Amino acid sequence: MTCGNTCSRYPHGMSAKSAIRRIAHLDMDAFYASVELLRYPQLSGLPVVIGGARRPQDETLRQTHAHQALARIPLEAFPRLQGYSGRGVITTATYAARQFGVGSAMGLMKAAKLCPQAILLPVDFAEYRKYSRAFKAIVTDIAPLMEDRGVDEVYIDFTEVPGGQREGGRVLARLIQKAIFDQTGLTCSVGVAPNKLLAKMASEFNKPNGIAIVFEDDLIGKIWPLACRKINGIGPKSDEKLKSLGIVTIAQLAEQELQWLIEHFGQKTGAWMFAAAHGRDDRPVVLESEPVSISRETTFERDLHAVRDKAELGAIFTRLCEQVAGDLQRQGYAGKTIGIKLRFDDFKGVTRDQTVEHYTADAKTIRGIAGQCLKRVPLSQRLRLLGVRVASLVKSDSTDKFKENSPPAPVATAQAATDSIVTTSQLF
Numbered sequence: 001m002t003c004g005n006t007c008s009r010y011p012h013g014m015s016a017k018s019a020i021r022r023i024a025h026l027d028m029d030a031f032y033a034s035v036e037l038l039r040y041p042q043l044s045g046l047p048v049v050i051g052g053a054r055r056p057q058d059e060t061l062r063q064t065h066a067h068q069a070l071a072r073i074p075l076e077a078f079p080r081l082q083g084y085s086g087r088g089v090i091t092t093a094t095y096a097a098r099q100f101g102v103g104s105a106m107g108l109m110k111a112a113k114l115c116p117q118a119i120l121l122p123v124d125f126a127e128y129r130k131y132s133r134a135f136k137a138i139v140t141d142i143a144p145l146m147e148d149r150g151v152d153e154v155y156i157d158f159t160e161v162p163g164g165q166r167e168g169g170r171v172l173a174r175l176i177q178k179a180i181f182d183q184t185g186l187t188c189s190v191g192v193a194p195n196k197l198l199a200k201m202a203s204e205f206n207k208p209n210g211i212a213i214v215f216e217d218d219l220i221g222k223i224w225p226l227a228c229r230k231i232n233g234i235g236p237k238s239d240e241k242l243k244s245l246g247i248v249t250i251a252q253l254a255e256q257e258l259q260w261l262i263e264h265f266g267q268k269t270g271a272w273m274f275a276a277a278h279g280r281d282d283r284p285v286v287l288e289s290e291p292v293s294i295s296r297e298t299t300f301e302r303d304l305h306a307v308r309d310k311a312e313l314g315a316i317f318t319r320l321c322e323q324v325a326g327d328l329q330r331q332g333y334a335g336k337t338i339g340i341k342l343r344f345d346d347f348k349g350v351t352r353d354q355t356v357e358h359y360t361a362d363a364k365t366i367r368g369i370a371g372q373c374l375k376r377v378p379l380s381q382r383l384r385l386l387g388v389r390v391a392s393l394v395k396s397d398s399t400d401k402f403k404e405n406s407p408p409a410p411v412a413t414a415q416a417a418t419d420s421i422v423t424t425s426q427l428f
């Protein structure tokens, strides 16, 4: 019996010791939009974008059709992008909408020009969080070594899981995909590879509802032809610099000497780029993931001036602090680095932060410190965006930790933005 188990877990007589490292990256497809489509299945196959704050039209839609099931609301009752005016930004779009060139982070007005017939729905974070928790619970039921990487993505260590080695991980990936679909109605894409770096790239290969398997030997054929930007960690700035040095593809990056990369990007980044280009990454899949920071930001309906629009700006600022405090309290965290982020009417951005002695999750305290940060910025120019962020987090259920000077090293990021969720590198 025992032997049977061992043999079926590791085919071809493989023992646990010789199991090769297989790491999966799972990313939900068009996540916010797909969750919306669960309640409005009549929109499936149509271009739908999710973004902006709830508008009067959205309330009307709900109220007018309060008597009937959401799934029966007729298509013509849904608000369209056409004629949208405002500063909202797209969080995500269905694949049907993406064919028109619209996608995450694009202004809704620009999107309205590209695809006026697209249906526009407001964001409903509470609903997305609910499904986020649900799909992660399904994953850990099957494969317990899962690292939470945010609202719609996780890494999973397949190495020791039954089926995790079969067909390079395809069998287990398919099983997880099916379990998520059967229990939530949502699709996802999975990449399975020797490490997190390659798995993250692979999960994009066959999106949506796809699986991609990458082995070490696939580096040259599948990874090297890709643009450097596909490496998670090479952002727009590094990419620009690489391009200016004549490096576009990962193959070109891999041709460079380690020393040359260190000269241009510094010891740490240069060495990391060298390893990444050769497909090397030893980072473990970390079970308990703690957020690095919690933040909210909003783009104003019109540009606001610190003096002329003081009252309006002040109210928005207070509300953002209350929202961040609410997020902290709900998720059970407190922080001691409070920061602000501003974007001016010319799109230039600035950030300021301040670290205080005591951990806090209190809206008034956050507002006070964030207000001091704001005073450190010259505010002659009008503003289009304001954000508030709390970092250096600890779990607030442990009062002892509040007295510690240094919180445990965080390993992941949780972000909640008012009109978009963005990565830490983009925020602040």
Ligand code: DCP
Pocket: 027, 028, 029, 030, 031, 032, 033, 090, 091, 092, 093, 104, 105, 151, 152, 207, 208, 419, 420, 421, 422
């Ligand atoms: N998101 C956001 N603002 C962004 C990018 C994303 O609010 N600039 C939100 C909406 C997405 C979710 O995060 O649904 C997950 O982001 P992904 O990048 O994984 O995008 P999707 O899941 O929407 O699409 P894909 O199928 O490409 O993964």
Ligand code: MG
Pocket: 027, 028, 029, 030, 031, 152
């Ligand atoms: Mg996704």
